[in-house]
Amino acid sequence: MRKVLAALLALVVVGVVAVSAQGFHPAVPKLEINESNFEDVKAKILSHLEERVEDLQKLKEDVENANSADELKSVMEEHALSRAKDMTLRKIDRAIERLESSGNSDAVSELESLKEKVSGASSMEELRQIMEEFRGIMEDAGFMNDGMPPKMPCGGMPEDGPRMPNANSANA
Numbered sequence: 001m002r003k004v005l006a007a008l009l010a011l012v013v014v015g016v017v018a019v020s021a022q023g024f025h026p027a028v029p030k031l032e033i034n035e036s037n038f039e040d041v042k043a044k045i046l047s048h049l050e051e052r053v054e055d056l057q058k059l060k061e062d063v064e065n066a067n068s069a070d071e072l073k074s075v076m077e078e079h080a081l082s083r084a085k086d087m088t089l090r091k092i093d094r095a096i097e098r099l100e101s102s103g104n105s106d107a108v109s110e111l112e113s114l115k116e117k118v119s120g121a122s123s124m125e126e127l128r129q130i131m132e133e134f135r136g137i138m139e140d141a142g143f144m145n146d147g148m149p150p151k152m153p154c155g156g157m158p159e160d161g162p163r164m165p166n167a168n169s170a171n172a
Contacts (some may be wrong), residue, residue: 084127090116092134099141107141 033041059079066072092111099107114134121127 081124082129083119084124085118085121088127088131088134089115092118095134095138095143098143102141104141107137110137 059075062079063072066075092115096111097109099111110133111134114130114137117133118127119129122131
């Protein structure tokens, strides 16, 4: 039993690291830091870090409260989906900024409605389909593959979710 619990703990740690490392792009906006805006930039960075810490604390609590392998798997899948949705929304927001600067209001409207679909997505497969739609909108707007590989899965996740070692392997 201890070996199984140790393996599950290892899965969680590896899973969290894998999910956190996938497609990592700091959400803090790129700002020029100087004496006149130092306090504002510092406050934004601290706010972002506090949000990340809160997310990790919630994940830790959820992992600690899991009573079975299925519950733990569910917690990790929910966390991965949440992270992928956040990354997808940020990607769409960046695309909207680019499209607004080019004056493409039709594509902006389409992307705004796509954000609602992302928020309502309940699986990685739904997010993948939404990202295909996103790519189509960007291609139609003349931003084909701008800053993203042609078939990159949603949020930079592997096609079948985060990579975690097999709990039944000899190394577990």
